[in-house]
Amino acid sequence: MTDIAARIDAANAETVRRIMSAEPVLIDVVAAREALPHLADRTILHAGPPIGWDRMCGPMRGAVMGIAVFEGWAADLAEAEAMAARGAFKFEPNHHHDCVGPMTGMTTGGQMLLVVENRSFGNRAYCAINEGLGKVMRFGGNDGEVLDRIRWLTSSLGPALGKALREMGGIPLKPLIARGLGMGDEMHQRNLACSSLLLRLLAPALARTAADTNELAKNLAFIAANDQFFLNVAMAMGKAMSDPARGIAGSSVVTAMCRNGTDFGIRVSGTGDQWFTAPVEMPVGMYFPGFTEADANPDMGDSAIVETIGLGGFAMGAAPAVVGFIGAGNASEAAVFTRAMSEICIAENSEWTIPAMDYCGVPTGIDIRLVVETGLMPTINTGIAHKKPGVGQVGAGIVRAPRGCFEAALGAFADKMGVG
Amino acid sequence: MTDIAARIDAANAETVRRIMSAEPVLIDVVAAREALPHLADRTILHAGPPIGWDRMCGPMRGAVMGIAVFEGWAADLAEAEAMAARGAFKFEPNHHHDCVGPMTGMTTGGQMLLVVENRSFGNRAYCAINEGLGKVMRFGGNDGEVLDRIRWLTSSLGPALGKALREMGGIPLKPLIARGLGMGDEMHQRNLACSSLLLRLLAPALARTAADTNELAKNLAFIAANDQFFLNVAMAMGKAMSDPARGIAGSSVVTAMCRNGTDFGIRVSGTGDQWFTAPVEMPVGMYFPGFTEADANPDMGDSAIVETIGLGGFAMGAAPAVVGFIGAGNASEAAVFTRAMSEICIAENSEWTIPAMDYCGVPTGIDIRLVVETGLMPTINTGIAHKKPGVGQVGAGIVRAPRGCFEAALGAFADKMGVG
Incomplete structure (x- = not known):
């Protein structure tokens, strides 16, 4: 037993070493078809663990219908719905293709994707460009306005960002996050600092790379209008940093957490790419004026990848202003959340520190044994989508990863270690 | 005596009402000659209370020599020095002409000035554009590189900023500061958030207003390279906000604090525009590698106008990361400084709050009676200049406003109230 514990400790140390020694760099924006040439036709990548059309929640169905029209696979939403119902589209998780996506997380060949390269390990991860606030596809929006915006991201902003990033040789993200943590961001529900710093760098x-000042002004204005622009960059970074930590025999550290609006799924390093799922929970938080919990869709999106690497709810101590926004209590108690997450993590990231907590590092490396033992479920800061497609965000709050995922994972892990 | 106390309370309430009801907007960048048409030829405005060439410190003399060459009044630095010594220039405080300037604070007709309009009261205040870090005129720099940079600010960046600000109808600064306080800035030694937010807005x-993308790229890069770019905007804002609070009979509230490198000066509302001075102190703080206190010039600059309105050292609780930078102790104890300053202020600004302190407002309205009574001197977060001209910044630290200013002011104030 002691021998096994020592083996697990060594494997876990290697897992967090890989996570924390990552060197993520935002290097490009490219066409998805170019980044993922192996994607079969009519494939739609979605947030969370695997799911079929029959079990998808309202906003995800709405997004699927919208993206099918965007791709030209259906003439209108009704046709897209009928096609989805008869199995005309292939659904796969983003996570199976080096991708992540917020909320519904639609990724298809016709979109442009942010590219984050992990220079320590050579792997890349992708995420679509953040669409802004209001009626957007990640919240299930699918009307003409939503599709036109994605067309514009594909034809104007995406190529311009790609050109700028290539010209400047990419943007190292680790120092950017370090600055953001000293500026009140936790990089999930608050990306105000990092969005501003990113624009400043870009x-x-x-x-320098603009063809004309009109288009440049529009591109700059679009980025500048969105405090959450950086979220999708943070997510691609999270995926790029956690992927090399997958599949380390004997490691009980979580390498992914994600939700598809129906199921919550986690992956654990020592059990490889197997998903352990449980029904998603409903976030508890603050609703925008005019909305209540009755309007809310349960927890959704790949964005919990940022908690997987120690940000979001784990870095709450850096972001007192987010505590009230998500309805989690007094701003002065932000550090309480970070301290609690330290109890289920095996390390602190010395490169990502929280000034107000005298530069303690963000808790990193969620150990499923500690989660089950303490009963402290990972805290995820999340946006709340309306349960009907096309309405958009209705609030923000905290959601806990469901205990069932961790119990199932621990069972499988114990079996694998021969102690089941 | 009770009657007098009530009169003072009422006058003080009006003073802080004026400060806090200000609506400062960054509206333009204009030629100083246009903003200050009454300036006599060969006039040099400087930081701090009045001072002549004979008593000026090294960096200020260096800056005077440099600006005289920039203006074409002298062919070279040696001629400028000789002219200064024989009284060829007229020296006046920035504060006497609606201006402020950091460190040496040179303001002359040939420069471009940021314009902040206080829309509640109609007054305007001016400050030169921040030159960046390193060898710069505000730290006494005066060689060709320094003068060329000021020429470029005058010919390129200044006019471009003016055009952009006029096109967008100005930038309201109160909400910008409110955001910055939630992002770790105290707007004196840390302007990282506000500089980034300003660039994002601009x-x-x-x-949209650029003639060509090359010049635009250079202008954007110049702003983006300087975390302290916003400081000069904050200073003009401080002047614009505090000026309408001057000259209220019976008020014991401070309306300006500034230093010329030799003397520290304060103005108190109830005693009008009279300066109360005492020798400046030496900041206590952190020195950049290779420098010690032996290299340091004593306290200098009009920048303490930001403390006068509740920012800088008074807002330390918002900026844990600045505490270590200025060598003032543990980051987690940032709030201690703000709480101490609350003891010498008569109000809190409900529009400028500190999330980590559960949204308490920054302490506003320094009462000279409370300063003398408690012995708590205003805390100013300051840059430290090398005592020789042209070297630049050698560190950052905290300096206390000297007790002598407040005692002298309280004496004069008591005389004026008939209780001397």
């Missing part, structure tokens, strides 16, 4: 390169 | 307008 603006001169966008100008 | 970038689209700069692009």
Whole structure:
């Protein structure tokens, strides 16, 4: 037993070493078809663990219908719905293709994707460009306005960002996050600092590579209008950092957490790419004026990848202003959340520190044994979508990863270690 | 005596009402000659209370020599020095002409000035554009590189900023500061958030009004390279907000604090525009590698106007990361400084709050009676200049406003109230 514990400790140490020694760099924005040439036709990648059309929640169905029209696979939403119902589309998780996506997380060949390269390990991860607030596809929006915006991201902003990033040789993300943690961001529900810092880094390169000032002004204004623009970059970074930590024999550390609006899924390093799922929970939080919990869709999106690497709810101590926004209590008690997450993590990231907590590092490396033992479920700061397609965000709150995932994972892990 | 106390309370309430009801907007960048047409030829405005060439410290003399060459009044630095010594220039405080300037604070007709309008009261205040870090005129720099940079600010960045600001109808600064306080800035030694937010607001307008993308890229890159770019905006804002609070009979509230490198000066509302001075102190703080206190010039600059309105050292609780930078102790104890300053202020600004302190407002309205009574001197977060001209910044630290200013002011105030 002691021998096994020592083996697990060594494997876990290697897992967090890989996570924390990552060097994620935002290097490009490319066409998905180019980044993922192996994607079969009519494939739609979605957030969370695997799911079919029959079990998809309202906003995800709405997004599927919208993206099928965007791709030209259906003439209108009704046709897209009928096609989905008869199995005309192939659904696969983003996570199976080096991708992540917020909320519904639609990824298809016709979109442009942010590219984050992990220079320590050579792997890449992808995420679509953040669409802004309001009626957007990640919240199940699918009307003409939503599709036109994605067309514009594909034809204008995406290529311009790609050109600027290539010209400047990419943007190292680790120091950017370090600055953001000193500026009140936790990089899940608050990306105000990192979005502003990113624009500040990009603006001169966008100008140097711009064909004309009109389009440049529109591109700059689109980024500048969105405090959450950075979220999708943070997510691709999370995926790029956690992927090399997958599949380390004997490791009980979580390498992914994600939700598809129906199921919550986790992956654990020592059990490889197997998903352990449980029904998603309903976030507890604050609703925008005019909305209540009755309007809310349960927890959704790949964005919990940021908690997987120590940000979001785990870095709450860095972001007192987010505590009230998500309805989690007094701002002055932000550090309480980070301290609690330290109890289920095996390390602190010395490169990502929280000034107000005298530079303690963000808790990193969720150990499923500690989660089950303490009963402290990972805290995820999340947006709340309306349960009907097309309405958009109705609030923000905290959701706990369901205990069932961790119990199932621990059972499988114990079996694998021969102690089941 | 009770009657007098009530009169003072009422006057003080009006003073802080004026400060806090200000609506400062960054509206333009204009030629100083246009903003200050009454300036006599060969006039040099400087930081701090009045001072002549004979008593000026090294960096200020260096800056005077440099700005005289920039203006074409002298062919070289040696001629400028000789002219200064024989009284060829007229020296006046920035504060006497609606201006402020950091460190040496040179303001002359040939420069471009940021314009902040206080829309509640109609007054305007001016400050030169921040030159960036390293060898710069505000730290006494005066060689060709320094003068060329000021020429470029005058010919390129200044006009571009002015055009962009006019096109967008100005930038309201109160909400910007409110955001910055939630992002770790105290707007004196840390302007990282506000500099980034300002660029984010300006970038689209700069692009819309740019003549060509090359110059635009250079302008954007210059702003983006400087975490302290916003400081000069904050200073003009401080001047614009505090000026309408001057000259209220019976008020014991401070309306300006500034230093010329030799003397520290304060103005108190009830005693009008009289300066109360005492020798400046030496900041206590952290020195950049290779420098010690032996290299340091004593406290200098008009930048303490930000403390006068509740920012800088008074808002330390918002900026845990600045505490270590200025060598003031543990980051987690940032709030201690703000709480101490609350003891010498008569109000809290409910529009400028500190999330980590559960949204308490920054302490506003320094009462000279409370300063003398408690012995708590105003805390100022400051840059430290090398005592020789042209070296630049050698560190950052905390300096206390000298007790002598407040005692002298309280004496004069008591005389004026008939209780001397």
